[in-house]
Amino acid sequence: MELNLRNGEEVAAAFDKMMQKISATYPDAKLDGVLVQPMVSSGHELILGGRQDPQFGPVVLAGLGGVFVEIIGEVEVRVAPVRRQEAEQMIDSLRGSQALRGARGGRRADINAAVEALLRVSQLLVDFPQIQELDVNPLRVFAEGEGCMALDARIILRKD
Numbered sequence: 057m058e059l060n061l062r063n064g065e066e067v068a069a070a071f072d073k074m075m076q077k078i079s080a081t082y083p084d085a086k087l088d089g090v091l092v093q094p095m096v097s098s099g100h101e102l103i104l105g106g107r108q109d110p111q112f113g114p115v116v117l118a119g120l121g122g123v124f125v126e127i128i129g130e131v132e133v134r135v136a137p138v139r140r141q142e143a144e145q146m147i148d149s150l151r152g153s154q155a156l157r158g159a160r161g162g163r164r165a166d167i168n169a170a171v172e173a174l175l176r177v178s179q180l181l182v183d184f185p186q187i188q189e190l191d192v193n194p195l196r197v198f199a200e201g202e203g204c205m206a207l208d209a210r211i212i213l214r215k216d
């Protein structure tokens with residue numbers, strides 16, 4: 057992964073460097089392409105995800121994302137599928153949710169977009185039980201009306 061690339065020349069150089077490393081480390085690897093996306097630095101970070109729990113079936117989680125999930129370690133977990141009101145409560149109950157609501161003069165975050173993303177993750181886990189684990193971290197939540205964007209995601213499928 058390369059960050060803070062400012063122009064096409066830097067992107068091309070990073071691509072060449074990455075391909076050299078990959079072919080040296082994994083000579084039999086077959087790549088279908090690479091993903092290039094814009095550098096995003098504004099907004100608030102959340103983590104959304106879930107897994108197939110042996111006792112409860114699909115469960116979904118939401119928490120403060122990025123480094124905060126590691127530092128604070130606070131997440132809200134519910135059995136999927138969650139309804140809109142439950143998804144709103146999950147996000148609202150996080151200790152850092154005041155920042156999403158525009159604490160200390162900050163812009164209010166697009167909480168509705170984050171709730172919608174959480175509802176979709178929840179339904180995805182219900183509809184596709186072969187998804188063993190799913191993590192979106194971070195989900196960058198922009199200012200109200202500007203939506204949100206998954207910056208990194210991981211899905212682990214069941215082997216059977």
